[in-house]
Amino acid sequence: MTPSSLFEPTTINGLSLPNRFVRSATWEGMATVDGRVTPKLTETIVALARGGVGLIVSGHAYVTKIGQASPFQMGIYDDALIEGLASMAAAVHEAGGRIVAQLAHAGTFALEKAIGTAPLAVSVFDGLAQTPRAELSSDDIAALKEAYVAAAKRAKTAGFDGIQLHSGHGYLLSQFLSPWFNRRTDDYGGPVGNRARIHTEIIRAIREAVGEDFPLLVKLNCEDFTEGGLTVEESLAAASAMAAAGMDAIELSGGTITSGKLSPSRSNINKPEKEAYFQEAAKTFKQNLDIPLILVGGIRSPEVAERLLADGSADYFSMSRPLIREPDLVNRWKSGDRSPARCISDNLCFRPGMMGKGIYCVTKERMKAQQ
Numbered sequence: 001m002t003p004s005s006l007f008e009p010t011t012i013n014g015l016s017l018p019n020r021f022v023r024s025a026t027w028e029g030m031a032t033v034d035g036r037v038t039p040k041l042t043e044t045i046v047a048l049a050r051g052g053v054g055l056i057v058s059g060h061a062y063v064t065k066i067g068q069a070s071p072f073q074m075g076i077y078d079d080a081l082i083e084g085l086a087s088m089a090a091a092v093h094e095a096g097g098r099i100v101a102q103l104a105h106a107g108t109f110a111l112e113k114a115i116g117t118a119p120l121a122v123s124v125f126d127g128l129a130q131t132p133r134a135e136l137s138s139d140d141i142a143a144l145k146e147a148y149v150a151a152a153k154r155a156k157t158a159g160f161d162g163i164q165l166h167s168g169h170g171y172l173l174s175q176f177l178s179p180w181f182n183r184r185t186d187d188y189g190g191p192v193g194n195r196a197r198i199h200t201e202i203i204r205a206i207r208e209a210v211g212e213d214f215p216l217l218v219k220l221n222c223e224d225f226t227e228g229g230l231t232v233e234e235s236l237a238a239a240s241a242m243a244a245a246g247m248d249a250i251e252l253s254g255g256t257i258t259s260g261k262l263s264p265s266r267s268n269i270n271k272p273e274k275e276a277y278f279q280e281a282a283k284t285f286k287q288n289l290d291i292p293l294i295l296v297g298g299i300r301s302p303e304v305a306e307r308l309l310a311d312g313s314a315d316y317f318s319m320s321r322p323l324i325r326e327p328d329l330v331n332r333w334k335s336g337d338r339s340p341a342r343c344i345s346d347n348l349c350f351r352p353g354m355m356g357k358g359i360y361c362v363t364k365e366r367m368k369a370q371q
Contacts, residue, residue: 005309005310007019008020012162012217013162014215015055017098019052019054021319022318022319023053023057025164025320027069029072029073030359032072035068036081042088042091049099050328052328052330055100058101059074061101062104063103064105065077066105067107071111072358079154082158085155089158089159100155100163101162102164102166103163105173108120108121108129108175108181109129109170121134122135123181123182125183144172149202149206156210163215164218164251166219168221170256177195177238178221180228180230199218200245203216203242203247204245216246216247218249220251221254222235223235224256225255235281236284248291249293250293252281253297254297266298268345269298274298275299276295276304276313286314286315296319298345300343301338301340319341325364326343342364346362
């Protein structure tokens with residue numbers, strides 16, 4: 001295995017990619033209050049393209065107003081947003097990059113202050129982080145599917161190179177998959193085939209709307225890391241059904257907002273043994289699926305990525321926090337400087353975003369100030 005293996009060109013459903021590095025969807029906190037793209041947000045995304053990232057996944061874009069998760073989050077819920085989205089996609093392409101839009105709905109984790117009402121939930125029971133307004137009805141589910149299809153069409157109209165459904169981390173589609181969140185007794189609850197039904201229905205409907213040659217990815221939990229949550233075996237069964245419905249690639253993650261100590265540690269990733277904390281699940285998925293697998297979670301060095309590529313654990317390697325600190329990280333590795341990412345995984349980068357300043361590496365800025 002040579003270092004260049006990470007930089008060989010590949011394709012996902014006809015989309016050519018110059019290397020195997022992906023920017024995992026990252027909330028930037030740089031959109032307007034109503035979700036419109038700003039010049040600062042576009043500049044942040046373009047820096048990733050210039051920095052050599054093979055495929056950029058946008059920050060999670062909410063498909064309905066009631067699905068907003070965070071302040072200053074990018075939206076894709078209305079045609080009025082297309083102009084800003086198109087300017088972002090065009091700027092990325094001008095910089096030589098490729099970008100897919102992540103479509104998301106926060107479900108019961110929606111930001112009440114932003115949506116102005118209690119959130120919707122897959123199931124209503126004691127123990128949820130927020131008290132939901134109501135359980136999704138059959139009409140709500142039909143409207144939700146239509147919202148995802150409309151958002152996918154907006155992404156294609158705006159010039160994005162594909163889309164990714166966010167079904168990880170306890171957001172709405174993830175809530176459908178999880179037996180802890182999903183306690184329904186209708187066709188969308190019970191066995192994992194029923195819990196994955198909304199995914200396969202959305203995928204087929206999007207395929208019909210955007211065509212067969214538009215890349216469609218899914219971000220999926222390998223497991224929830226909660227008692228009574230989604231297991232690796234169930235997740236694999238769901239992924240197989242999604243692939244059969246028309247999904248082109250899977251990005252494998254894990255854990256939910258409420259997983260706590262049962263979830264792998266995402267802090268202090270300072271040696272190879274702490275990297276790629278979902279790699280065992282990834283290997284299982286690769287052995288059982290015929291579609292490309294993108295692995296996220298603690299990737300910090302090219303050596304680890306090369307090993308996982310060589311042993312068949314993953315096809316692509318996705319990063320979030322390292323690219324906040326070093327948007328040019330991929331180019332640095334390609335140039336021959338193979339030292340690990342300088343990110344120390346302290347998570348301070350997201351605090352400024354909550355205050356409307358946009359995310360940035362607070363540690364890096366502090367170091368600059370001390371020099």
